[in-house]
Every structure is written in C-alpha cells, then in structure tokens.
Amino acid sequence: MATQLKDTRHTQSLPQGSVTWPLPPRMRPDLPDHDKATLESYLAAAPLEDVDIADPLWWETDTNHVYFKRLRAEAPVFFTSVNSNRHRGFWNVTRWNDVMAVDTNHQVFSSEAMLGGITLFDMDPDFIMPMFIAMDPPKHDVQRKAVNPIVSGQNLASYEELIRSRTAEVLDGLPRGEAFDWVDRVSIELTSRMLATLFGWPQERRRMLTYWSDVSTADPELPGNPGKEERQGILLGMLQEFTMLWNERVNAEPTGDLVSMLAHNPATRNMPPMEFMGNLVLLIVGGNDTTRNSISGGLYFLNQNPAEYAKLKANHGLVENMVSEIIRYQTPLAHMRRTALQDTVLGGQLIHKGDKVVMWYSSANRDDTVLDNPDAFIIDRPRARQHMAFGFGIHRCVGNRLAELQLKILWEEILKRFDHIEVLDEPERVPSAFVRGYKKMMVRIPA
Amino acid sequence: MVKIIYVEHNGARHEVNVPEGENLMEGALQNNVPGIDGDCGGNAACATCHCYIPAEWEHATGTRSETEDAMIELADTARPNSRLACQITASAALDGLEVHMPATQH
Numbered sequence: 001m002a003t004q005l006k007d008t009r010h011t012q013s014l015p016q017g018s019v020t021w022p023l024p025p026r027m028r029p030d031l032p033d034h035d036k037a038t039l040e041s042y043l044a045a046a047p048l049e050d051v052d053i054a055d056p057l058w059w060e061t062d063t064n065h066v067y068f069k070r071l072r073a074e075a076p077v078f079f080t081s082v083n084s085n086r087h088r089g090f091w092n093v094t095r096w097n098d099v100m101a102v103d104t105n106h107q108v109f110s111s112e113a114m115l116g117g118i119t120l121f122d123m124d125p126d127f128i129m130p131m132f133i134a135m136d137p138p139k140h141d142v143q144r145k146a147v148n149p150i151v152s153g154q155n156l157a158s159y160e161e162l163i164r165s166r167t168a169e170v171l172d173g174l175p176r177g178e179a180f181d182w183v184d185r186v187s188i189e190l191t192s193r194m195l196a197t198l199f200g201w202p203q204e205r206r207r208m209l210t211y212w213s214d215v216s217t218a219d220p221e222l223p224g225n226p227g228k229e230e231r232q233g234i235l236l237g238m239l240q241e242f243t244m245l246w247n248e249r250v251n252a253e254p255t256g257d258l259v260s261m262l263a264h265n266p267a268t269r270n271m272p273p274m275e276f277m278g279n280l281v282l283l284i285v286g287g288n289d290t291t292r293n294s295i296s297g298g299l300y301f302l303n304q305n306p307a308e309y310a311k312l313k314a315n316h317g318l319v320e321n322m323v324s325e326i327i328r329y330q331t332p333l334a335h336m337r338r339t340a341l342q343d344t345v346l347g348g349q350l351i352h353k354g355d356k357v358v359m360w361y362s363s364a365n366r367d368d369t370v371l372d373n374p375d376a377f378i379i380d381r382p383r384a385r386q387h388m389a390f391g392f393g394i395h396r397c398v399g400n401r402l403a404e405l406q407l408k409i410l411w412e413e414i415l416k417r418f419d420h421i422e423v424l425d426e427p428e429r430v431p432s433a434f435v436r437g438y439k440k441m442m443v444r445i446p447a
Numbered sequence: 448m449v450k451i452i453y454v455e456h457n458g459a460r461h462e463v464n465v466p467e468g469e470n471l472m473e474g475a476l477q478n479n480v481p482g483i484d485g486d487c488g489g490n491a492a493c494a495t496c497h498c499y500i501p502a503e504w505e506h507a508t509g510t511r512s513e514t515e516d517a518m519i520e521l522a523d524t525a526r527p528n529s530r531l532a533c534q535i536t537a538s539a540a541l542d543g544l545e546v547h548m549p550a551t552q553h
Binding site for chain 1: 476484485486487488490491492493495514517518520521522523524549550551552553
C-alpha cells in the first residue's frame with residue numbers, strides 16, 4: 001500500500017474555526033439549466049476534484065449517485081477541496097469495506113461535538129449541542145444506555161398494538177380517487193404520533209416535533225429556512241417546553257417515556273441545558289426524519305418497480321424482507337462524519353489528524369463489490385438485513401428495531417386495505433447531503 | 448462438521464452441523480436458525496448475533512475481543528457470558544456446544 005500513499009498536504013481539512021459566517025458564496029458549475037439529465041451528464045464527466053458533493057443541488061435533484069459510482073470505482077477515498085472555505089474540506093469514504101473500517105474504529109475516528117460532530121458541516125461553534133451520538137466513549141456509552149431500553153425488543157412488543165391501531169386509523173382516513181400528499185398525510189403523520197408517544201408529549205401538538213426536527217437539520221442558508229439566529233431561538237424554545245416536562249417528571253415516578261428516562265438516569269439527570277437540548281434533537285431527528293423518509297421511499301420504489309409491487313401483492317410474507325430493502329435503498333441518512341484523532345491510512349490515502357472523514361452510507365449501500373446488483377430494488381433480496389443504513393459500531397442506530405416495526409406494520413396494513421397506491425409525480429426532495437428525504441409526494445388511491 | 452445446538456429464548460433447540468472454520472453466526476444463518484440476525488455480516492459491528500455461552504464451554508470458545516466487548520456492553524441483555532456468535536469459529540473443540548439466544552436481537 002505504501003506506494004499508493006500520496007502527500008496530502010493540499011488535501012487536508014482546514015483548521016476548525018477557519019470558516020466564518022456568513023459563508024462565502026458557493027462555487028457551482030455554470031450549467032445552462034439545472035435539469036436532472038444535464039446535471040447527471042456533468043457529474044459523469046467532470047474532473048472529480050471539481051465537484052462539491054455537499055452542495056444541496058446534487059441531493060435535491062437526486063443526481064449524486066452518478067458521482068459516487070465514479071468515486072467507488074476511481075477514487076474510493078477522495079478529498080473534496082472545492083468550497084473548502086465553506087466546509088473546511090473533507091474526505092469522502094464511498095466503499096462498503098472502508099465505511100465499515102471507519103465506523104468500527106471510534107478510537108481513531110471521533111464523533112465528538114467539540115471537534116464538529118457527526119455531520120459534514122460542523123456544529124455551529126457558538127451553539128454546540130452535545131448529544132450522545134456526538135460523543136466518544138465512555139460518556140457516549142452511559143448516555144446511550146440510558147435511552148436504549150425504550151427501543152429494545154421487549155419494550156417494542158408493548159408498542160405493537162398501538163402502532164397497528166394508529167396505522168389503521170391513518171390509512172382508513174385517506175381519501176379515495178383523489179390526489180393527496182403521502183408525505184404529509186402518512187409519513188409525517190405516523191412518525192409524529194410515534195415520537196409523541198416516545199416522549200410522552202401531547203399528541204395534539206405532535207407536529208411541533210416534526211417542526212423542530214426539520215429546523216434542526218435545515219440548511220440555514222437556503223431561502224425559506226430559518227436563518228442561523230432564528231434557528232437558535234426556535235431550538236431554545238423547544239428546550240424551554242421540554243424543560244417544563246422534565247421538571248414535572250424528575251420528581252415523579254418513572255413513566256417509561258424518554259423525558260422521564262433521561263430525568264431519572266444517573267448518567268443523564270444532571271445534563272447541562274445545551275446537552276439536554278442536544279439529546280432531544282438527536283432523539284427527535286433520529287425518530288422522525290429517518291422512518292418518515294423510508295415510509296415515503298418504499299411507496300416510491302414500488303411504483304418505480306411494478307414487478308416488485310406485483311411480487312409483494314402476490315406474497316404478503318415478503319413484507320419483513322422488503323422493509324430492510326427499502327431502508328437500504330432509501331438510506332435516509334446519507335452520511336455520518338468523523339474527525340481523525342491521529343494520522344492514519346485509509347484506502348491507500350493518508351488522512352491527517354483533524355481531517356473530516358465523511359462515511360457515505362448511501363454510497364456503501366450501492367457498492368457492487370459487496371452487494372449483488374445493488375442499484376436494483378429487490379424486495380426478496382437474500383440477506384437484505386445486511387445493509388449499511390443504520391451504520392455500524394458503537395453509534396449504530398439505536399432505534400433500528402422500532403423503525404423496522406413501524407414500516408412492517410404499515411405495509412401489512414396497506415396490503416390489507418389497498419390494492420394499489422399510485423405515485424402521480426416525481427417527489428420533491430429535501431435539499432440536503434445529510435437527510436436523504438422527500439418534502440412532498442403526490443399519490444392517489446383508486447376509488 | 449461441528450455439531451452446534453442453538454437454543455432459542457423459548458427453549459426451542461436447533462441442532463445443526465457447522466463446517467469447521469465457519470463462524471457461529473454464519474452457522475445459524477445458513478441453517479435458517481431463528482434468533483440470530485447477523486446484520487453486519489460478521490464484523491462484530493452490530494451485536495445482532497448476541498448469544499450466551501454456558502460456563503463450561505468458555506475455555507473452548509475463548510473470550511471477547513475489545514471491539515466485541517464494546518458492542519456487547521451497549522446491549523440491555525448483556526450478561527457476563529455474552530458473546531457475538533460471529534466471533535466464535537467452529538472447531539472440533541466446540542462439538543456439542545450449546546449457544547443460547549436472548550429474546551430479541553437489538
């Protein structure tokens with residue numbers, strides 16, 4: 001491997017704090033129009049180093065896969081320096097085995113919030129929200145264990161009936177023979193109800209949880225999204241509301257919801273306010289943005305692949321396997337990011353201490369050196385559980401079993417009711433290199 | 448072939464033959480033994496092949512690696528005799544081993 005080592009003096013992340021707000025303008029290819037085909041041909045031919053794959057453009061248009069396919073083949077561990085004055089520069093890790101190597105090596109690849117955290121763009125340095133996903137051991141371990149029981153197998157069994165009756169209620173309330181937005185009526189509706197239950201939050205205000213989730217992950221630069229200061233204010237408002245719940249529950253008997261669990265566990269009961277806020281954001285986003293987008297994605301994929309939809313209708317027993325395939329194919333969180341704590345070599349590249357390392361789960365899940373025919377959506381794929389979407393290692397998604405349960409019940413209940421659900425238009429996608437999701441997807445259930 | 452007896456949480460026993468050199472997660476998957484998922488494919492990176500090894504077999508199965516230990520310690524169902532099946536390799540010394548499984552994998 002040594003012969004492949006390159007001197008990467010010019011491909012190192014810029015120091016922390018070198019990027020200041022407002023961010024300088026983004027360099028973007030000068031293309032006559034931004035339609036999908038034009039963007040895909042650009043990504044297929046552009047010099048690799050000219051592309052900033054963190055640009056929301058490539059995600060809103062769902063064109064990024066063209067670039068990742070090239071990276072996996074030509075430069076599987078590759079440094080992005082274009083627009084470094086906005087994101088400090090970062091390593092792209094695109095192959096399954098390299099992502100696995102980073103994800104399972106928390107000794108070298110840190111998740112620490114103070115180093116920037118777990119997303120490609122650093123946490124706002126004057127608004128650091130510590131949360132257990134953005135901590136290293138040992139603190140990570142004890143905080144994760146504080147909430148782990150709520151999503152363990154045995155506890156989930158107690159939720160099953162509730163999830164099923166709610167799913168039935170939401171599906172029974174859908175219109176027939178007219179167009180409606182699946183994201184709003186089903187995906188958001190079901191995930192927000194579940195989240196409210198997990199937090200012991202009032203059901204009638206469940207959409208606030210969706211709102212806070214969206215605000216936490218929204219790009220403050222994009223028109224229509226809250227700006228940086230406004231975002232901070234909104235999240236502080238969330239903290240205030242949850243602090244009231246905390247105060248009610250800290251002196252009461254444990255009630256089994258997340259707020260009560262955090263308030264009673266020795267590892268979390270003395271958290272400073274920003275850390276409480278951070279963990280709330282983590283649990284809200286973790287329980288919301290992810291399952292929501294797999295709910296939308298599943299229906300979209302079945303419409304794109306009529307033979308698979310037919311297979312499912314003919315054999316409802318495929319639901320459980322399909323759920324894993326939906327999650328792989330969607331990969332609702334496209335990446336997790338780490339910070340190198342020391343110089344290290346990955347895929348023949350020399351990574352320096354302090355470098356940002358981005359594990360592209362969405363790319364690893366399409367790695368054809370590990371998965372057969374990964375670009376195809378195959379609901380009876382053998383070993384469908386072996387996908388990368390939940391991450392691996394100590395930060396692996398804690399709510400994965402809940403997500404699978406919600407999706408399984410949804411599809412069982414859909415198949416009981418509807419012969420077909422038709423996706424009417426291309427969905428509108430979230431402009432984010434982190435949340436790989438849908439804003440709107442119009443559908444119709446035949447009358 | 449090495450005889451391995453996988454015992455589900457409800458007591459159901461599955462006696463299967465695992466080729467020497469194969470890990471016990473693969474041994475379960477290839478014989479369709481329920482209760483072992485093996486989501487990470489054998490990297491000690493997910494803890495969905497969590498199992499309990501009876502004390503009398505510990506000398507034969509060995510002990511947890513550091514990576515394995517980190518994953519097991521995060522599980523609610525962890526016990527002192529917890530192992531990840533993917534980190535145990537079938538060998539003649541394990542012939543007749545009973546592998547006990549938790550109620551659910553997480």
